[in-house]
Amino acid sequence: MKNSHIHSQLVTIVAKIAEVDPLEVTPKTSLRDELDIDSLTMVDLVAQIQDDLGVQIEDEDLTRIRTVDDLVQYVRGRS
Structure with a gap:
C-alpha cells in the first residue's frame, strides 16, 4: 500500500473514532493530547484499523x- 493511501485511510479512521473533522487531523496531530484519545478509545481505534486495513x-x-x-509509519511497516 502506498504511504498516501495509508495516510488517507488512517485520517478517516482517526477522525471517525475521535469524532473530529478529518481536516483537523494532520501528520503531527497528537492522538492523546490533541484528539483526547484515551486508552479505551485507543482500543476502538486499533480494532477499526484491524477491520479496515x-x-x-x-x-x-x-x-x-x-x-x-x-501510526501511518507503523501500519506501513506492517502491511
Missing part, C-alpha cells in the same frame, strides 16, 4: 504511537 497493532507498540504520522 487488516493490520494488527501490538499492545506493547501502542506506547510508541503518539502522532498520526507514527
